[in-house]
Amino acid sequence: MxxxxxxxxxxxxxxxxxxxxxxxxxxxxxxxxxxxxxxxxxxxxxxxxxxxxxxxxxxxxxxxxxxxxxxxxxxxxxxxxxxxxxxxxxxxxxxxxxxxxxxxxxxxxxxxxxxxxxxxxxxxxxxxxxxxxxxxxxxxxxxxxxxxxQAGGWGGFKNFIIDKKVKESEVITSFYLKPEDGEELPSFLPGQYITVKVEIPQEEYTHLRQYSLSDRPGLEYFRISVKREGSKGEDIGPGVVSTDLHQLYNEGDVLPISAPAGDFYLDVNSNRPVVLISGGVGLTPVTSMLHTINANQPDRRVVFIEAVQNGSVHAFREEVRKVSEQNPNIASYFIYTQPSNEDREKEYFDREGYVTLEWLQEVLPSKDAQFYFCGPLPFMQVVNSALKQWEVPKEDVHYEFFGSFGNLEDA
CATH class of the missing domain: 1.10.490.10 (Globins)
Incomplete structure (x- = not known):
């Protein structure tokens, strides 16, 4: 009581x-x-x-x-x-x-x-x-x-080996992590994150960072896709951990992580249409949702919208396109705010500009869907505002802040 x-x-x-x-x-x-x-x-x-x-x-x-x-x-x-x-x-x-x-x-x-x-x-x-x-x-x-x-679960931090390290764009690198003890992995809800413990050279204290799992549950690895933020200076400022992950951690190295957590996740028990909207590295949790639906609910309708600056920083372009081309129930749209000439020549994107209410109303069959979005704060404010103007029910709107806690209504 x-x-x-x-x-x-x-x-x-x-x-x-x-x-x-x-x-x-x-x-x-x-x-x-x-x-x-x-x-x-x-x-x-x-x-x-x-x-x-x-x-x-x-x-x-x-x-x-x-x-x-x-x-x-x-x-x-x-x-x-x-x-x-x-x-x-x-x-x-x-x-x-x-x-x-x-x-x-x-x-x-x-x-x-x-x-x-x-x-x-x-x-x-x-x-x-x-x-x-x-x-x-x-x-x-x-x-x-x-x-x-739960099956495969653990308490505290457990050592994982970087099995594979893949550069996804100029700023995002994926790390495929497998448990050092060879035990099975626990399931998780698509959209959740793990906490990584990173040792910084010459630093007295360890550093903990949360990274969304960017692939679906049920695989033999966890995948995180980390954006390199800023650069390392004398102080522990923005980007020092992500920079060290990119530059100092390689295949075969060990990273302690805690079990998956988080309250931003796909409703896996529903079969309602889903709209996944991301800006920048906010694509990581919604990419996990996309792969989960494609694998487990292939008849579920999905619209995947990804907004990035240009092709050089665009991660998972081919991966997402392949899914949408193979599954007729999944549509993908790439929006570039500053496309290069190469982007235009190779037709890497579907729209130049920004996500707007008018455009959403053009490409979405209906507002009767579950909306999940993630990205930089200004981007999420725009998306949230558009959905409110469209009068999408509050219970159908789900989002996550990267970093400290926040509320879009107060931001």
């Missing part, structure tokens, strides 16, 4: 929510500073790039505010809680970490709000945090059990 906040403390939370929201990012930045100073070993679990860019403090601020605002009934934000809980399981966040987080979160509130954070207010927020953390611990217990007990 979920503990309830007593009426007086609930009223204190409601009264202080606006102040906590106003100072949310300052509080969470202070929280991470305190946390890492007190427990530097936890840097092994966090994406430090998101600390540098400020994405993680903002995401945490939004999550804390959202949970506190719904403290009377956390089921109202269950999709958000599940997304965070799946991420926690993939990163191996355990119950013993929650008291540490609570201590430094309350300490950060006290530091930022000063005398305004009275003992009464801190006591109310402590109880609220206890309710929220207990909900996460219970949820994540189920995620851990599911990951460890």
């Amino acid at each position: 979920v503990k309830q906040l007593d009426p007086h403390k609930l009223e204190v939370i409601k009264q202080t929510l606006p102040v906590v929201k106003e100072h949310g990012e300052a509080i969470t930045k202070k929280f991470y500073q305190r946390l890492f100073e007190s427990h530097p070993e936890l840097k092994n679990m966090f994406n430090m790039t998101h600390q540098i860019t400020g994405h993680q403090p903002k995401a945490l601020a939004d999550a804390v505010y959202g949970a506190a605002a719904n403290i009377e009934d956390l089921s109202q934000i269950m999709p958000i809680l599940e997304r965070i809980g799946q991420k926690h399981r993939s990163l191996q966040v355990k119950p013993e970490h929650y008291p540490i987080v609570g201590e430094h979160l309350l300490g950060a509130i006290k530091e930022i709000l000063g005398d305004a954070a009275t003992d009464e207010i801190l006591d109310a927020w402590a109880d609220a945090y206890q309710i929220i953390s207990s909900a996460f611990i219970k949820m994540e217990e189920g995620f851990y059990k599911s990951a460890e007990t």
